[in-house]
Amino acid sequence: MANVSLFWLTRRNALATGVIARYAGTHAAASVGIGVAGLVVPGGGLVSMIAALAMQAPVIYQPLAHDLATVYGAPPAALAAWCGGARLALPTLRTEASARAGDALASAFGQEFLRSLLKGMLPDLGIGAAVSLIPTVGGLIEAALCAPLARDA
Numbered sequence: 001m002a003n004v005s006l007f008w009l010t011r012r013n014a015l016a017t018g019v020i021a022r023y024a025g026t027h028a029a030a031s032v033g034i035g036v037a038g039l040v041v042p043g044g045g046l047v048s049m050i051a052a053l054a055m056q057a058p059v060i061y062q063p064l065a066h067d068l069a070t071v072y073g074a075p076p077a078a079l080a081a082w083c084g085g086a087r088l089a090l091p092t093l094r095t096e097a098s099a100r101a102g103d104a105l106a107s108a109f110g111q112e113f114l115r116s117l118l119k120g121m122l123p124d125l126g127i128g129a130a131v132s133l134i135p136t137v138g139g140l141i142e143a144a145l146c147a148p149l150a151r152d153a
Helices: 006-039 044-073 076-083 096-107 111-131 137-152
Strands: none
Touching (some): 006 044, 006 076, 044 096
C-alpha cells in the first residue's frame, strides 16, 4: 500500500490530469475537423455529428481508460522513474493488473454506451438534422445547436 500515500496519489492525479487533457485536445480537434467537413454538404452536419460520436469510444474513451488504469496501477518504483524524467512511454508502466483494469474500464465504452448516448441525444438532434439540410448556413446553425451535446458527450 506504499503507492497509496498522499504523495503518490497527488502525483498520480497530476499525471492523470495531463493524460485527460491530451485526450480532450484530441477529441476537440477531431470533432472540429469532422464538423468542418460536414459544413459544405447539405445534411453533412448530421452525418458529421454521428461520425464524431462513433469515433469517441474507440479513439478517445477506450484508450483513455487504459491510460488512466496504467497511471493508477503503476508500481511506485516505475512511477518514480517516470516522474523523475526517465524517457519511458506510458504503456511501459502498464502491469498485468492495470491492463486488466483498463480492459474492464474500456469495455464500458462499447456499443451499448454509444446506443445509450445516441438514445438520449436523438430528440435534440432532430432540430439540428432538419436545419443542417440548408447548405453552409444550416451547417453553422446545426453546429451551434449540437455544440452543447458534444460538450456533454
